[in-house]
Amino acid sequence: MPISPQTGPLDPASDHDGDPPPSGGLRIDPLGPPPGLQVSGEIDRTTRRVWQEALSELVRGGGDRHLYLSGLTFIDVRGAWLLEQSARALVGGGRLFLHSAPYCLRSVLALIGSDSVSIEVKTK
């Protein structure tokens, strides 16, 4: 099930495994089990819809979810807010684990006053 964006400035030629997205692009690959997403590239107004849809799909149903973020190079305030809202939507005490969350995401979560108990930032 590819969640890779069909919109936004993605170069179709790069749409195969492992390639980073082009400048300004976003690549989202489903992983699991356990259910998760590998995210690389940039999340902003241009790529927001794809990000939002991928998160909605991910948190459907109960249980823990995982985001692998070592390839995330930018996220804006709205994108981080969507992530937080998705974590809150997890039912049954499920948590959203953030793996290799870069500074750009951690700082925005702090700035928007995220205090969600559903988000766990893994340092490794």
Added chain:
Amino acid sequence: MSMTTAETEPFVHPALFYRGDREYLEGTVPFILDGLKAGEPVAVAVPARNLALIRDELGEVAPQDGEVLFVDMEQAGRNPGRIIPAVLWAFTDLHPGRRVRVVGEPVWPDRSPTEYVACLQHEALINLAFSGRDVTILCPYDADGLAPEIIGHAEETHPVIIDGTDTRASTGYAPERVIRDCGGPLSEPAGAETLAFGGDDLWRVRAFAVAYADGIGLSGERLEDLRLIASELAANSLEHGGGSGVARIWTEDRRIVFDVSDTGHIADPLAGRRPADSRQRGSRGLLVTNLLGDLVRVHTERGRTTVRVYFDLP
């Protein structure tokens, strides 16, 4: 010492003109102790040297740990635009339903002229931000160290003046006029790099700002902070400023300066100074800019807005 000017207005905002350490302590420490006696939470947000003076003096009477919140204003208030959301509002929100008092000293002699205008604007905006709220904010002004015109401006932004032992109504209180004057056109930079943007160009604006700043010597987390601000300000132009804008970046007095101009108008003078949980559309990008920038200046009028942010170079 009574400072209430109007029975109907719970917000009290006096300026304290002091000369020397003794007057400073006589003007601030009884204010703090009166608050504690009345059961009011107290915060002291002043420059580091004055913070030490007050702490030493309070040590003699030994308030309980945690009764007074001490904040180094030179750090927390580096950018005057973040004092309202990150210091004052943050403190009042810790104590919902209770009257609080704050000693807030945003102006000190080392402030640059550009920073000072932002301080003046901040002092005027405090009156809008806290009108009707159970808050007392006492603002000390160093009458020996600050220029006479700065002391004069304090009369325009504070309804009450405490000068030595004399408490009186201000002679020139006019915060709306100050806010209007401080929002005027900004200076034109010499030698700025420029990028016009629209549509899907947010990544180009980020790359433009980061490439320049990286080349000048900004690095690490501060470079990431600039990348975020560049994106948020440009996104504001796309969403609220006519759908396009112009970004500029240059260096001035060991600071990197970045601004975005568009055809929008920011009607709310407190935009970007409301707390983070606000659902105000369009204010989030400005709030982040205030929280992360070392100085922020805004010029806005109908059909024309520039938001300018300064980053100190290491």
